[in-house]
Amino acid sequence: MASFHTDPLSTNNDRVKNVRKLARRSFRAEHRQFVADGPKAVEGALTVAGCVVEVFATASASVEYADLRARAADLEVAWTLVDDRAMGSLSDSVSPQGVVAVCRFLDRPLEHVLTGTPGLVAICADVRDPGNAGTVIRTADAAGADAVVLAGSSVDAYNPKTVRATVGSLFHLPLATQSEPADAVRRAQEAGLIVLAADGAGEIDLDDAADDGLLARPTAWLFGNEAWGLPAELAALADHRVAIPIHGKAESLNLSTAAAVCLYASARARRHT
Structure with missing residues (x-):
């Protein structure tokens, strides 16, 4: 497994706490941001110019989805490590796949x-x-x-x-x-x-x-x-x-x-x- 130079963020980190707040519709509407959960969703989000604000991933998912990490780097999108417990708090899935993206709203008039x-x-x-x-x-x-x-x-x-x-x-x-x-x-x-x-x-x-x-x-x-x-x-x-x-x-x-x-x-x- 590849080594990383920064320690993963925990559930107590303020950035992680703010992403968790996006589970609330009012918070999403206020900030016009939402969470895309899982590699397929993150992959799709990265194809839309300016959509992804930041990606959060576990160390193991960062290795498994190295292609997504490279794509994020090409787009100058931050890829932030979180620990497994923090990922569990960010993902709505019963079995988190280790990667989520904070995205900007997509709807148009x-x-x-x-x-x-x-x-x-x-x-x-x-x-x-x-x-x-x-x-x-x-x-x-x-x-x-x-x-x-x-x-x-x-x-x-x-x-x-x-x-x-x-x-x-x-x-x-x-x-x-x-x-x-x-x-x-x-x-x-x-x-x-x-x-x-x-x-x-x-x-x-x-x-x-x-x-x-x-x-x-x-x-x-x-x-x-x-x-x-x-x-x-x-x-x-x-x-x-x-x-x-x-x-x-x-x-x-x-x-x-x-x-x-x-x-x-x-x-x-x-x-x-």
Whole structure:
């Protein structure tokens, strides 16, 4: 194992204590910083110019992830050693992988992510579960979407569980937050996007929407809360309400699965035009 010239920081160190405070949403919002936990997240963060403030790692992780350490050095990002107990206090994971990064917020104003008429956008309205929100971001990234919008009282994008659920995708595509879901819908339409609400009571079947060429148009998919879906007044603002066909006996699909089906249907349609 490589030797290091500085002693690792302990849990009592003030810098470590300040990073721990980023577990609180209010502290994150005040400082516009969050923690990316694990090598995949740190790797993704280091690809975004100016995102990473500092990396904290154990001595063993510094050896195991020497490539990340070299990348941080190239970017002149500080790589700080901490002991195992301190790392356990910084990581939200049950089994910490020994490396976390303090990152600057990534969200952009809504008008920025809608500039130039993107082809595919996901708008999440009042999505509360961090795992679902993170999975939607990951799925949107995989489907080649251009942006994700977290609207209304949606979960904080920088919640540690949300960040972990994105598996690095948080750093791959633009993200916006918007206080009013209805405003996000209207502004997407003004930007030239057709808004499709994923709604089990929709008037159009997803398969029919694909056959009719509707999904090939620049689209913003609108997804609602895990428990109660989309409010009627919000769904009514969409250009169409689209239902995913249920061929078996399941009552419905959960949010992240429904988002995957819809986003990939659009991605497939756009590739074949």
